[in-house]
Amino acid sequence: MGAAVIVKGLKKTFNLRHSHSMKETLVWLAKGRKGDLTKKFDALHDVSFEIQPGETVALLGFNGSGKSTLLKLISGVILPDQGTVRTKGRVAGLIEVGAGFHPDLSGRENVYLNAAILGMTEQEIQEKFDDIVAFSEIEQFIDTEVKFYSSGMFLRLAFAVAVHTQPDIFLVDEILAVGDEPFQRKCLAKIKQLSDEGRTLVVVSHDLDMISRICDRGVVLSSGTVQFEGPADQAVAWLRERN
């Protein structure tokens, strides 16, 4: 039984200025590729760590330090420029509000679409549909197009779908913050329950008290590199010292 997530020598480079025009590119080629067509920027470099099955790990760091980028690499939305990511089992992520939702479809249709994207079969979705809606507590709006949803309602539905896919690895970005107090508590209870069931969790949050309460371990990122790795309360203390 090895690690649930293995990240090795990860490097991710983004283009800062995007060029979608063939003309600009042709001019650049004609000028003998002088200069950079796009400005490049390393969002992550030389990031390595492992997460054991059943662990709850916090990713910490200031805005722009690369936390969301790392989650996206683990979920497979983007691919690394160098290094490798390996995961074991079904992965579900709550990385951005509204991810995997289509604005012109109703909440109901989006539950089906989102759950199918996360790998559920038609039958599984039908069986769990009522539970998903009940968990989200937005029964009343389930047939409304989601473009009329508030970000909190989005979160409710997305969280409900994601936890019902029974993920082995569950990735949660800062978005929990957009939920109201009672729903945040409900989410935290669910996260604890998933963790008790032996599932692996990776959580990003700026609520440091919550982190030291629910997480086993913390990984602190700064400018795209790992600065500290250790028990959650030590990671939080490390971060607080530099605040």
Place this chain on the structure above:
Amino acid sequence: MSNSTDTYAVPGVGAGLLDVYRRRYLLKLIVRKELRVRYRGSVLGLAWSYVKPLVQYVVLFFALGIVLRVGDQIPNYALYMFSGVIVINFFSEAFSNATRSIVSNAALVKKIYLPRELFPVASVWVAAVHFLPQLIVLLAAALLSGWHPDIMQLFGALLGFVIVAVTATGLGLLAGAINVFFRDAENIVDMLMMIVTWTSPVLYDWTMIRRLAAPWVLTIYQLNPITVAVELFHWAFWYPTVNQPVELPPHLLVTGFIGLGMAALFLVIGQIVFRRLEGHFAQEV
């Protein structure tokens, strides 16, 4: 999706078109989503796709028959043209929507992983859904003209449909991937579609090309998979209604299989290029 927990997966790397087949249910939901979004707020909805081909048929019948008198050269000209026109309609809708599919689904592509080949393939399915009403109008018109096809001709129609669907999928994967990086691709495709419409024997017949061009030009002309499909449709839907002698292009089934081979080649090239570029879709789209 396998739920095995003892092998490592590489996130974000799928099996391409094979994944589309494995995840048919998701494909179905995406096709349904495209149709829902397309007909949102429309009273007639999908019924529009019946109205449009009917009008197109009537226009062809009057404009070309009565005004331009094409009927003097091609018997049952309206049926001749309509059977070719619906092939072109299918191809251009499938190809141009597949070209736009990754960019227009940016909301999904950027934020969550799913096999991205699903989008071009779904575009081709949506075009096929719109093709069905056109086929029904064509069948009705053919039956009114005393259509009595044999089994080989029906097979020819099926072959023609498959050629167009595979070609559109292959070229759609190619152009759809390129379009993420250079939005010029969609304009180039629109221009290509105009060329294809006029270079296929839709509004004239192949003997007119034979009169104008050298034999080798004619051969190349006839190897274009879309031309192949158009001729197969003529053979299936128009030829059985004609009771005077007309000259069909030679070796229709042989060119049909060559066309299928070309379509398969486009599919392979499209898939390879798509896989090469896919890794950067989420961050560039």
